Every structure is written in structure tokens, then in C-alpha cells.
Amino acid sequence: MKTQVCIIGGGPSGLMLSQLLHLKGIETIVLERQSREYVLGRIRAGVLEHGFAKLMREAECGERMDREGEIHEGFYIAHDGIMDRVDLHKYSGGNSVVVYGQTELTRDLYEARDKMNGIVIHNVEDVKLHDLKADKPHVTYRQGDEVKRIDCDYVIGADGFHGVSRKSIPADVLKEYEKVYPFGWLGVLSRTKPVNDELIYAKHDRGFALCSLRSQVLSRYYIQVPLTDNVEDWSDDAFWDELKRRLPTEVAGRLETGPSIEKSIAPLRSFVAEPMRYGNLFLAGDAAHIVPPTGARGLNSAASDIYYLYHAMMDHYLNGDDTGLEQYSQKALARVWKAQRFSWWMTTMLHTFPDNIEYDQRLQEIEMEYLFSSEAAQSSLAENYVGLPF
Template identity: 50%
Template sequence: MQTQVGIIGAGPAGLMLSHLLHLQGIESIILETKSQAQVESRIRAGVLEQGTVDLLKSTGIGERMMKEGFVHEGIVIQFNGKRHRLNFKELTGGKEIMVYSQHEVVKDLLEARLNAGGKVLFEVKDVSLHQIETNSPVIRFMHEGELQELHCDFIAGCDGFHGPSRQAIPVTIRQEKQEIYPFGWLGILAKTPPANNELIYATHERGFALLSTRTPEIQRYYLQVDPNDSISDWSDERIWEELQLRVETNDGWKLEEGPIIQKSIVSMRSFVCETMQYGRLFLAGDAAHIVPPTGAKGLNLAIGDVQVLAEGLKQFYRNASDRLLGDYSEICLKRIWKAQRFSKLMTELLHRNKEHSPFEYSIQLADLDYITSSRAAAESLAENYVGLPVQFPKYELV
């Protein structure tokens, strides 16, 4: 089997890369370990930056998003029982965010690839990478009971944190950095009306809570919990009781309750593999970096990575130039580290750290008060939340 770009992983990064390459006349084949049904049903939150929305629309993927997604012009930050709205559109000169679940983005991208004749092999097993330091890398895998090989010019590792792509880079070469946070998120899907027309980030002495939107009938809510908690420790009654305590306001507002149809606990970490390229292998998305969800950057960083990679591959095939590909890690990491900075800031700003003294907690509340009362501080948060642009060196623009 032969193609120009072999892509491992049919998540947002892999599918968007394949779509962008298709628009440039570059062939690709995607390998995915899950079934199509599993890929389309992997439930993830979806806060899309302005740049991500613009890219989806400009490349023909945004029609359903614009009909079914929720455009938010700001967010609400709550502390000491009071809510403070940050108007992103006004603070950033017109930029907004879109709430549209990641699995819906995946559905739209996958439909576009399949309708265009794109090749996606589902339920592959035992994926391994070979000869990545040469100009003729190979991906070996099992598919439909047969051992197969995909010969390509380049490999894009879009296979997430646990995939084989990053592990194919020699451990003596990989530069990895991470931080583990003492917080977990208990996430639920609940059948209730929307709590608010924009996201509410609530800080409380008992811990953080987030009220988000999924559909007019189903909402996504989160609670800060101990990352070592078991979901069996959290009955529906306990979840609603804790949510009510953390999001109640001084004016008597109450959260409307309903049936909980899904719940799970995830731990929180920041991770960056600064070695995003090795030979003809390029990492993108969660294969290269993980951010805590507080900053809403995961999917958006993945889309930014593949924008750079697609442009570099276009320059290679169109102009025989590998200059942008050679600078891929450097270009992406500038944006990644700024997103890591913002995600860490938001995480520490909003979560209750039980190890902190009363003095430190008072400083945290003062930070929140400053952000919600200072135009300069609010503009900085808004600029980062709606998304910093993907920046290409001038020599790449042709």
C-alpha cells in the first residue's frame, strides 16, 4: 500500500490534516484502531476558538456547526456568590467562541473525507512505525486479519497520548515535560435546560464547578474532585448537592436538576513532547501535548498543529522546500507553550487547592477580582481564551 502521507489516528488532528492535504491535492491514508462508530461517539467537550471556527468554515466543514453550535460572546466567572461576565466580543474587537462538541467536529470531518473518496482504515491493530529516519518510512499494521504495510513519504502521528507514534522516537532524543495537578474533574451529562446562555466558571471554598452547554435538552457540568476518587463514591444525589452548593449565588439562583445520563472522573495534567518531529515523523495533537481542560485548548491546539504541518507539506510538494517542515516543532511550540501557560493559569485561578493557606486563597480571590474589574486584565484573559493565531514565518507564505 502506498500514499504520500500516512496518518495514524482518526481524531480531529488526523482528519483535519487529511482534509487540508486533500484540498491541496496531496494523498493520505488514515489508520485508526477504533471502529467508525466508536470514533464518532467518543464524547469530548468542544469549545472552539475563533480561528478554529474560521478554518472549518473556510474549508467547507462548518455548515452543520453554524446551524447546531452555540456562539458565545463571552463567559461568566463566579466567586463569592457573585457572577461577573467577560464580554469577549467587546474585549477582543469582535472575536467569539463556538460551543460544538468534539465528536460532532469528528463526524463532520469524517463525512467530508469519505464523501471525497478519502481512505480511512478502521479497527487496525498492532500499528508500528519503521524507517522513520529515512525518506521512505513504513507503517506496519494488522487489518482484517492480515499484516499490511503502508509505504509513504511522511508519517503524521495523530494517535493521542497513548499511541505508538511518540514512542517510535528514541527515548534518548525525546524531550518531554509534564506537570500533574492535584485536581480531578467529575463530568456529567444531564437532561436539563441550559443553566445559562454562556459558560459559568465558578470558584467556591469546596472546589471548582463548570456549567457548560451541550444541546437545548442536555447539558455538560463538571465538579472539582480528588483525582483518586471513584465514580462509585458519587451518587447522583451527592453530585447535585455539591453542584448546587458551588454554583448558588447571593440572589438565590438555583440550578435546575434532572436525570444524569453519564458521569466519569478524569485526572488533570500538562504535558509537552518538544520533539514533535523526528526524521519523516511529525507529531500533532494529543500525541505531542496535553492541556488541562480549564483553558479549553486541546482540540484547538491540535487544529493549529495540522495547519502548520499541512502548509509545510504543501511547500514540500509544490516548491520542493522543506524549510517549513524543518521548523515545524519551533513554530508549533511557541503557540503550545502559550496555551500551556494560559491553561495552567486558569486551572490555578479557579480550583481550590487544599494545600494552600488562607492567605494564598485570599490572593486567589484577589486575582479573580482583579481580572473581573480591570480592563487590561480582562483583555488579556479574553485574548488567550478566544485563541492566539497560528503564525507562520514570512518566508513560508508563497
């Protein structure tokens, strides 16, 4: 097979890039290790920055998002038994975020690819990238006992942290930065009415908590837990009891509980790989960078990579201009590191660290006091939360 752009990874990043390029007449093939059902079964975050929402509309995939998504112009931080609101609309120049589940977003992208007869090949094994420094790289993969080959101009590695793409860059070229946090998030999805119409980030001596939502009848809640905990350690009742302890009394009193639809523990990690280009391979999303979910930057950081790649590929194929391709890694990493800083800051301010000394604890308290005493500090938070310019 031949194509112009071979995309490794059929998650939202790979599908969105494929859709955007297809709309401009640029050929793509997407390879995905898992089945379509598996991809659509993954429960992930759903806070979309305004730039991401615009990109969905440009990809002609935003109709259901605009119809069913929740527009949020602020969120709350609970601390010391009180609730302080961050006014995103006021402090970001009139912007907001859209709360729309990643599963639904991915479903919309799949349906758009189907309508355009886009090529997405699932259940591929032993994917290997070849001749990445040559003018014409190629990709091989196996389906059953048959090995197949795709010749292309460029390879996009959007296959996540554990994918093959980043591992295809020589070790003496790639530099990796990583910080592993000493806790995880236990998340529960329940078919219950959300406890609040906007997200609540809760700082508590017992640990962090987050009240989120997917719709007006589907809620997503998280609590900070030690890395030694397993999902089996937490019954539904134990989870709800602990969540209530970490919320202000008034909020806990109106919390609607119910059986969990999905329950999982995610460790928190910050990670960046540099460079994001090697020859004709370009990394995007979790293949190149991961952030803690505290600041809702993960999927949104991936979207900025796709934005840069989309415009760079357009300039190359439609205008014969390679500037965007040549500058991709530098431009993408500049925004990636800003997202890393913001996610690290939110995580540090809101979580309980097991090895914190009293000095560290006092600094956390002062950070919170300063945030809500300074319009400049709230503007900085809001600007980052709704999304920095691409």
C-alpha cells in the first residue's frame, strides 16, 4: 500500500489528524493496535479547551459536541471548608471550556472517518518503522500470519506512551524528562446527577479530590490514593465515604451516590521526550509527552501537536513550504513545556504529598491565599486552563 501520511495510533489525536488532512485532499492511513471497540471503551478526561473545540469544528466533527457538550465558564477550588470560584470567562478574555467525554469525541471522529471512507486498520501487530531518515520511509505490520507494508512520505507517531514510535528514535538522539508523583487518582464513573454544575477541585488534608461530570446524568469523581492501593481495595461505599470527607459539608450533603460503572486507578506522571521529530517521523500526544490530569492538559496538549502538524502538512503539500515541518518540534515543545509547568503547579498546589515538611505545607497554604487575593494570579490560571494560543 502507498499513502502520503501513515499515522500510528487510532486514538483521538491520530483520527483527528487523519480527518483534517483528508479534508484537504492529503491521503492518510491509520494503524491501530487495538480493536475499535476497545478504543471506544477507554474512559478518559473530557475538558476541552476552546482551541480544541474550534479544531473539532474545522474537522467537521463538532456538531454533537456543540449540541451535547457542557460550556463551563468557571470552576471551583474547595479548601479549608470553603469554595472559591475561578471565573474563566472573566479572567481569560471571554473564553470558556467544553466538558465533553473523550469517548464521545472519539466516536464522532470515527463516524467522520467512516463517512469519508477513511482507512483505519485495527488489530495490527509488530508495527515497525523503517528508513525514517530516508526520503521515503515505510511501515510494516502484521495481521495474523501476513506481514504488510505501507510506503509513505511521513510517519506520525500518535501511539501513546508505550507505543513503538518514540522507541524508533535512537537512544543517542532522544532525551527524556520524567517526574513520577507518589500517588494516583482513583476514579469512579457513575450514572448519577453531578454534585455541581461546574467542576470542583478539592484540597484536603486527607488528599485531593475532584468532582467532574460527563453530562447531567453521568458523573466522574476522583480521589487521591497511595500508589500501593489497588482498585479491589475500594468498594463503592468506601469510595463515596472518603470523597464526602474531602468535600465541604454543604457539597457532601447533596452528593448523589450510586453503583460505579467504571472504576480505575491512574498513576500520575510528568514526561517529555525531545525532539518530537526524527527524520520523517513526527511524534504527537502521549507518544511525546504526558501530564498529570490535574490541569486537564493531556488531550489538549495532543490537540496542539495536531494543529501544528496539520498546518505544516498543508503548507508542504499545498504550498511547497517546509517551514512548518522543520519548526514542528521546536514549536510543539514550547507549548508542551508550558502545559507541563501548569499541570505541575496545579498538582503541587492541590495534592497532599507524603514527604512534605511543615515548610512545604505552609507554602501550599500561602499559594492558595495568594491565588484568590490576586487578579493577576487568577488571570494566569484562567489563561492556561482555557488554553494558550496555538
